[in-house]
Amino acid sequence: MAKAAKKIKVIEQVRYSCALAALHSVLAIDRAVPILHAGPGCGQRLSTALSTTNGYQGTGYAGGHAMPCTNSTEAEVIFGGEKKLKELITHSLEVMDADLYVVLTGCTADIVGDDSTEVARGFQKQGKPVVCAQTGGFSGNNFVGHELILGAIIDQYLQPSEEIEPGLVNVFSIVPYYDAFWTGNLEEIRKLLEAIGLKANIIFGPGGGVNALNKIPKAQFNLLLSPWIGLTNVQQLEEKFKTPYLHYPVLPIGPTETSKFLRAIGKYAGLPSEQVEASIAELEKPYDYYIERSADYLLQARVGLPSRFITISDSFYALGISKFLVNDLGLLPGTQFIIDNIPAKYQADLEKEFKDLSPTISAPVVFTNDSGTIREKLRETKFRGKPLILGSAWDQMIAKELNGYQLSVSFPVADRFILNSTYIGYNGALRLAEDIFSVLVSSNY
Amino acid sequence: MSINLTTPEAQIRENRLSSITGYKGSIKDLATQAGGCSLKSGERGFTQTTACSLGCAQGQLVLIKDAAVVGHSAIGCGSDTIQSNINNRRGQFSRELEYTNINYINTNMTEEATVFGGAAKLREGIREAYRRFNPKVIFVTTSCVSGIIGENISGILEGLAEEIPVPLVPVHCEGFRSKLWASGFDAAFHAILTYIVKPAEKKNPNLINIINFSGIGRKEVVRLLGRLGLVPQFLVQFTTVDQLSKISEAAATLSFCGTLGSYLASGLEEHFGVPYIKSLQPHGIAGINSWLRELGKVLGREEEVEKLIEEETAAIASELEELREKLNGKRVVIGMGPSFSQNYTRLLQELALEVVWAASWHFDQRHDYGEIPATILDLAKNEKDIPACVSELQVHEINNLLRQLKPDLFVCRHPGMAIWSAKLGIPTIFINDEYQSFGYQGLINFGNRVADTLANPTFVQYLASKIKLPYTNWWLEQDAFTFLGEAPPKKKERITKAVV
Ligand code: SF4
Numbered sequence: 001m002a003k004a005a006k007k008i009k010v011i012e013q014v015r016y017s018c019a020l021a022a023l024h025s026v027l028a029i030d031r032a033v034p035i036l037h038a039g040p041g042c043g044q045r046l047s048t049a050l051s052t053t054n055g056y057q058g059t060g061y062a063g064g065h066a067m068p069c070t071n072s073t074e075a076e077v078i079f080g081g082e083k084k085l086k087e088l089i090t091h092s093l094e095v096m097d098a099d100l101y102v103v104l105t106g107c108t109a110d111i112v113g114d115d116s117t118e119v120a121r122g123f124q125k126q127g128k129p130v131v132c133a134q135t136g137g138f139s140g141n142n143f144v145g146h147e148l149i150l151g152a153i154i155d156q157y158l159q160p161s162e163e164i165e166p167g168l169v170n171v172f173s174i175v176p177y178y179d180a181f182w183t184g185n186l187e188e189i190r191k192l193l194e195a196i197g198l199k200a201n202i203i204f205g206p207g208g209g210v211n212a213l214n215k216i217p218k219a220q221f222n223l224l225l226s227p228w229i230g231l232t233n234v235q236q237l238e239e240k241f242k243t244p245y246l247h248y249p250v251l252p253i254g255p256t257e258t259s260k261f262l263r264a265i266g267k268y269a270g271l272p273s274e275q276v277e278a279s280i281a282e283l284e285k286p287y288d289y290y291i292e293r294s295a296d297y298l299l300q301a302r303v304g305l306p307s308r309f310i311t312i313s314d315s316f317y318a319l320g321i322s323k324f325l326v327n328d329l330g331l332l333p334g335t336q337f338i339i340d341n342i343p344a345k346y347q348a349d350l351e352k353e354f355k356d357l358s359p360t361i362s363a364p365v366v367f368t369n370d371s372g373t374i375r376e377k378l379r380e381t382k383f384r385g386k387p388l389i390l391g392s393a394w395d396q397m398i399a400k401e402l403n404g405y406q407l408s409v410s411f412p413v414a415d416r417f418i419l420n421s422t423y424i425g426y427n428g429a430l431r432l433a434e435d436i437f438s439v440l441v442s443s444n445y
Numbered sequence: 446m447s448i449n450l451t452t453p454e455a456q457i458r459e460n461r462l463s464s465i466t467g468y469k470g471s472i473k474d475l476a477t478q479a480g481g482c483s484l485k486s487g488e489r490g491f492t493q494t495t496a497c498s499l500g501c502a503q504g505q506l507v508l509i510k511d512a513a514v515v516g517h518s519a520i521g522c523g524s525d526t527i528q529s530n531i532n533n534r535r536g537q538f539s540r541e542l543e544y545t546n547i548n549y550i551n552t553n554m555t556e557e558a559t560v561f562g563g564a565a566k567l568r569e570g571i572r573e574a575y576r577r578f579n580p581k582v583i584f585v586t587t588s589c590v591s592g593i594i595g596e597n598i599s600g601i602l603e604g605l606a607e608e609i610p611v612p613l614v615p616v617h618c619e620g621f622r623s624k625l626w627a628s629g630f631d632a633a634f635h636a637i638l639t640y641i642v643k644p645a646e647k648k649n650p651n652l653i654n655i656i657n658f659s660g661i662g663r664k665e666v667v668r669l670l671g672r673l674g675l676v677p678q679f680l681v682q683f684t685t686v687d688q689l690s691k692i693s694e695a696a697a698t699l700s701f702c703g704t705l706g707s708y709l710a711s712g713l714e715e716h717f718g719v720p721y722i723k724s725l726q727p728h729g730i731a732g733i734n735s736w737l738r739e740l741g742k743v744l745g746r747e748e749e750v751e752k753l754i755e756e757e758t759a760a761i762a763s764e765l766e767e768l769r770e771k772l773n774g775k776r777v778v779i780g781m782g783p784s785f786s787q788n789y790t791r792l793l794q795e796l797a798l799e800v801v802w803a804a805s806w807h808f809d810q811r812h813d814y815g816e817i818p819a820t821i822l823d824l825a826k827n828e829k830d831i832p833a834c835v836s837e838l839q840v841h842e843i844n845n846l847l848r849q850l851k852p853d854l855f856v857c858r859h860p861g862m863a864i865w866s867a868k869l870g871i872p873t874i875f876i877n878d879e880y881q882s883f884g885y886q887g888l889i890n891f892g893n894r895v896a897d898t899l900a901n902p903t904f905v906q907y908l909a910s911k912i913k914l915p916y917t918n919w920w921l922e923q924d925a926f927t928f929l930g931e932a933p934p935k936k937k938e939r940i941t942k943a944v945v
Contacts, residue, residue, distance in 0.1 A: 011551045066840050088491065094917065106589070137522070138554055
């Protein structure tokens with residue numbers, strides 16, 4: 001199904017960033033402060049990209065120029081920067097008010113070969129809440145970086161717990177900041193889990209923080225809600241604390257997938273099925289109300305409806321959105337472009353999901369991180385009617401060229417201002433429908 | 446001081462202009478010490494993330510209309526091109542141009558490239574850039590990774606010269622090389638001066654180069670210079686390569702920002718005979734007067750200029766008086782790049798505001814034509830001295846400074862700064878557009894913006910009442926410059942790490 005596009009190794013238009021960009025996963029932990037051992041430009045550039053130009057999320061408690069950074073220059077490159085890092089951490093502990101300090105390395109420190117983890121360990125030995133993740137930008141993208149940071153926290157900070165709290169679930173899912181809707185999305189996951197009677201332990205965003213981190217070892221199980229990002233973390237937790245995990249790869253958007261997801265998780269958690277079914281029935285009601293209301297429009301506006309929808313997004317969003325649009329709204333998919341450099345070993349599973357979007361509908365998948373490749377594929381495609389492009393702000397241009405509709409849902413969401421919107425669950429599906437069809441009704445088809 | 450166009454790269458500002466990033470003192474002291482050898486940069490024991498050359502270089506080059514940029518780096522270093530694309534759109538909107546995305550390709554250097562080199566990827570990036578964008582020139586920006594592994598950029602580009610029929614231009618802007626991100630402007634302009642600009646075939650006596658950023662507010666410049674029969678051309682963003690190749694035809698170069706323009710304007714003067722107008726920058730009345738008068742002197746149009754100045758000044762006189770009454774004595778702190786900081790210090794005083802502190806993110810002791818910046822000398826002539834610091838985007842310093850000074854207003858420039866004063870409940874003006882206060886009418890517009898900002902501070906007050914700064918109480922009680930030490934004596938350290 002997936003066509004191997006000519007293997008292009010360079011990247012036109014940035015749709016993800018480097019491992020160090022996952023410093024945002026630290027910023028997403030309430031009262032955690034990143035300490036960068038990196039070049040002088042990394043911090044600014046990455047916060048511009050992942051917070052400013054992606055939904056205008058802002059610097060938060062200690063982001064942007066507040067982040068301590070060695071700003072490594074020639075001296076650190078030639079002589080090594082461990083001494084400077086040590087000095088910076090010492091002063092960061094005095095100056096920055098935080099519960100957790102996460103040292104992250106950039107390209108310079110890692111190429112030069114500083115043993116930053118060892119420097120951090122020195123502080124751990126003194127009982128300071130300092131951990132270190134080696135996130136040199138060349139070592140991978142921000143998804144890998146996100147795993148590295150969580151991995152460092154699990155490995156260097158978390159302590160085993162005596163008791164297990166029944167019903168407590170750690171949620172590993174959305175990548176903070178990279179997903180411009182991360183706060184709303186995580187909150188919606190919390191609501192869904194709580195609706196069926198579980199206690200969601202969510203690390204990122206308001207209400208999480210070090211308290212949530214400290215609760216991780218107490219959980220009944222870990223939920224990995226994501227095709228691949230975070231898998232190493234739940235495996236690591238299984239090894240360290242014997243906590244079992246459920247890997248659920250589909251982002252639940254809309255009633256079909258969300259109800260399926262809740263049943264799966266209810267079963268895994270050992271909840272009585274009547275309890276879960278009763279909750280689902282309640283949760284579906286408002287969705288059904290609004291969808292009945294929108295049906296007039298969806299039926300009568302056929303002529304302006306998109307002929308095919310294209311997603312240009314990370315594997316998680318692409319799959320969730322496609323399932324919703326196919327199974328709940330009756331739209332038809334065109335090619336789905338998966339841009340997150342998903343490791344080869346997970347690609348087959350994902351392709352299978354797209355092959356079986358519904359019993360009768362499948363979608364072709366192209367794995368690429370290069371917009372030039374995407375553009376060429378789309379130019380080759382013959383569309384009857386207007387396509388709907390669900391991608392990033394970059395894609396306004398190709399949508400225009402194809403005379404299609406466009407909505408930015410994926411990094412960089414540079415043309416929208418996002419606060420607490422969510423696309424997850426029943427509510428999120430309504431929101432996504434609002435956003436998509438607002439694009440339609442505001443254009444003159 | 447001279448611009449050397451025979452070397453592959455521009456010297457960094459530390460070495461070329463003796464620029465500094467750490468200092469506390471006053472305007473008069475800065476002006477007195479500048480240019481000599483006595484002013485040394487202080488080092489800090491605690492630093493927050495700053496910015497780098499690559500961002501400044503790339504930000505200029507990707508907005509040249511028919512050029513392409515290949516960023517030879519790991520993918521993260523390409524991240525701020527997203528912001529460049531927003532700038533691109535704003536510029537296209539204001540010029541009523543069709544909207545396009547920028548022409549940028551990143552070579553995505555990964556682990557493998559750090560071990561075996563990234564030549565193959567760079568070649569692919571250049572070939573793809575040529576195939577996809579059909580550009581007139583391809584700039585290759587370097588990065589920390591390509592710099593540390595010692596990639597032979599020039600060699601790779603030379604190897605492709607036969608195959609790719611447009612100039613392949615290296616831009617040396619590795620982030621770790623300089624603490625002054627403005628060195629990145631110089632790197633970009635060095636590339637333009639060495640590879641793009643051609644000697645003038647014939648001079649155009651009415652054409653004036655204006656070095657600016659995105660040029661959103663350029664209409665007023667067109668109007669003012671138009672009154673002198675002059676035609677401005679705005680550099681370098683949104684120009685074409687062909688236009689750039691002919692900027693040597695201009696009768697003079699003006700700059701909106703001494704920090705930005707120093708290298709390109711001096712290079713044009715020294716190597717292409719285009720005089721650089723070494724005036725104050727055109728913010729506020731004294732600034733615009735100086736800008737126009739110096740231009741008039743060079744072009745021999747003093748009389749027209751005097752007439753223009755007289756009319757334009759008269760046109761705003763009553764409004765300016767009203768504003769001065771309204772704003773009289775309000776206390777302001779400034780935090781911007783050096784040229785903007787110095788020019789706004791003067792401008793805010795024209796509005797009868799009291800500048801109680803002038804912070805700049807760095808300080809150039811000289812400009813490329815060898816003199817101390819005119820703006821600082823001008824400020825130093827004032828009877829009253831103003832406390833000043835050089836603060837390299839160190840928001841921990843700025844936060845403590847503002848807490849201590851409690852000004853009525855903070856006026857700043859550089860993305861990511863405004864929030865930190867606002868969190869203290871201090872009304873804040875962020876200067877995004879370089880034309881914000883251009884010339885006569887601009888001063889009035891800006892004055893009104895100040896009045897409006899002071900008129901309703903509820904937003905920042907609410908922020909301050911709810912939001913905690915990320916600092917410990919210990920730090921908040923310290924002097925703002927606790928971590929700013931004296932410049933350390935140059936130590937000979939043992940090489941402990943081999944560079945790959
Ligand atoms: S790629 Fe490397 S140098 Fe560039 S921003 Fe990321 S960590 Fe910094």
